[in-house]
Amino acid sequence: MRAELLYGKSGLSIEVPDHAVIIEPAAQAGLADEKGAVTEALRRPEGLPPLRELVRPTDRIAIVISDITRPTPNEKLIPWILEELSFVPEAQFVIINGTGTHRDQTREEFVRMLGEDVVNRIRIINHHCHEKEELTHVGTSSFGCEVWLNKEYVEADFRIVTGFIEPHFFAGFSGGPKGIMPGIAGIETIMTFHNARMIGDPRSTWGNMVQNPLQEMTSEVNRMCPPHFMLNVTLNKEKAITAVFAGELFAAHAIGCAYVTEHTMVPVKERFDVVITSNSGYPLDQNLYQAVKGMSAAHKIVKQGGTIICAAECSDGIPSHGNYADILRMRPTPREILDMINDPKFRLFDQWQVQKQAVIQVWADIIVYSTLSEEDVRAAMMTPTDSVDAALQGLTAKYGQEMTVAVMPQGPLTIPFVQGEQA
Template sequence: MSPEPIALSYGRGHLPVRLPPGSVGHVIRKQPLPKLADPAAALAAVLADPIGSRPLAELARDRKSACILVCDITRPVPNRLFLRPMIEVMIASGIPLAEISILVATGLHRPNLGDELAELIGDPWVLEHVRIVNHDARDDAAHVDLGYTPVRRTPVKIDRLFAEADLRIATGLVEPHFMAGWSGGRKVIAPGVAHHETIRTFHSARFMEDPLAVQCNLIGNPLHEEQLEIVRMLGEVYAVNTVLDEDRDLVCITFGEIIASHQSAVDFVSAATQVPLDRRFSTVVTSSAGYPLDKTYYQTIKGMVTPLDILAPGGTLIIASECSEGFGSPEFRDAQARLVALGPDRFLATLTARRLAEIDEWQTEMQLKPMRLGEVALFTTGLAGESRRLTGVTLIDDVDAAIARSVARSGDPHVAVIPEGPYVVPRFAP
């Protein structure tokens, strides 16, 4: 009798995979965290008793305007839970509805419009009554120039709508991030609503190649340190931080001063997210965490980088990602074309001398990490033709068969399977 299939997160559902006979499966998941029984009550509690600040009702008093940052469609943040209650508190405290804005922190991604924006906001009342703007990192006039960070001299230009608001609140999801350590909090500001020069500076090779710029690490991480400097230069900023479980249910929500409230959420989820293992594997099977993170190949690379600590040198990393929206931006496509044409070493050499990274080439640079360690095999139903070639990795049509080939080639029967992809960080801890 064949073993029960393991369900990988894939698109809006799951992809069943079966391990070959004689193999030993190691399914790696986050430690279970208790779901919040009443998310609305939990939100009300943190708004009334925040971390490192006064309650929202007091913060909003005597303010003339407010701007709330929300992540773009690539993050499954439960905006429907907190946007309207926060806005209603602001209105009750005296901020005119017309002076409250929501700014979509797109970074250098495309804008979210139409049905996609409605899905992102999650609340028809908010969509109808509140001004919603997509950040445009390429619009010079839409940014305020705050100068340079003191040590690394990163130019700091931030969206004017946010920088000039009386009350500034970032919202987001706290999850492992393969460069900045953890997402959410300060990251929603930069790169979220930063100018392209700011983004391209701290996505340059001198940051990306730093060994401390990795998932779940904030200590000495140059990206995190620059983000903190940018927050300090901005001044007074607050944040709502959320943590979700594998079912996308809320397990934690914090509110307060942006750095302290973000750190509190990180402290809550860190131990549950990082999973220690006493061995490395010649076959690692993972996902891009399903929708919405696996909408593009661009985002898929996060899932390739996160499990590298447990991939044995020369092993095979098998990743499933729907790529329902295709490849990614034209700039990312150009970077991948250069990678395929030049090869990894020559491609990296073109990056290291530059002060500013080209837009979206940093994701291609991150793909070099798994390519240096072993073979990357991709299963996707969303890419065709030239897009498949430009991935620069091995394309497979059958995950089960790819696992069997890898086990047979390596002689190692142990297979690591990470159903939730980059939302789980396995660590080699002998």
């Protein structure tokens, strides 16, 4: 039978055995009136008065957005927020692109993310986690680091954070407080948030908010300098808005996480020999670094010694910025890389993504279908393929004609878990 994977901007059609199990959420329709739903949420938020009653005409307002690697529909959300706050002069707004540790966006990318009208009217800045002069110290974390946040955010009279909520491979869920921490934090703070002990904690996993150390740290940091208002949404596979969550940061985010749990966490009876996953298509599958999320979702249900086939376009390469590719070359095997990262003396930017990848590779083989060169894929200790169909057919020699196969067309937008195992 045919299966359609989210891949790049166009999708990918593959042939899978008739007995393959397709794992994805029940289809969700986009809201009939997205603007109406968002406006209603801004006017009737969770735990707060309406947004326009909270803001004064003299306020300097900072709006934090997620960067281009996230599909948050800010080309809709930001104009609707600005319309709701039209009594505030446009010169008093700043939009802060929450890059975390990622690269800057260009003007052309901001136009795609926000629309040309917003780019022409409102001041927009990229967050720079390494630039101390662009940061402000707001406290000391109980997790063992000083806390630095974007200076313009801290100094604003009114702070808004936007985002979208989906299961996250170590923070439990995205959105909410993660827009601030790590979105606009300093590198010292981010390195602690992503250290080997935090990432390696078994509670740091998909869909878990209970004693998850990453959620505990991001919550702690947010309380030091909280956003005054949160606007988050959920999306379907067409990237249409399915629900809106607005208001007080923690209350509104908790409601959103419960909604996502209900719609995306899918139980299965047992693990599979082979799991085929996407990385949710563009923009999440822009590079191999981000594609670890799709692999991690598949890891939840693949047998030990099994194989994950990941289809991620990787139009932005490995990527070229950061230390991800360099760390992968520091040791010859995933086990040795994992041991290196778990050494308390090891501390290097991007180690968290390599750590998650190495954990998966110690458990299962990974085959990658992408636009990357064979050399780049092999340097990451994965196997390249130019055909998902051929790769799957070739695995019958390893697992036999009765090999069990699962397909995750939406990648990490769906989080399967084995019944009886920790979800």
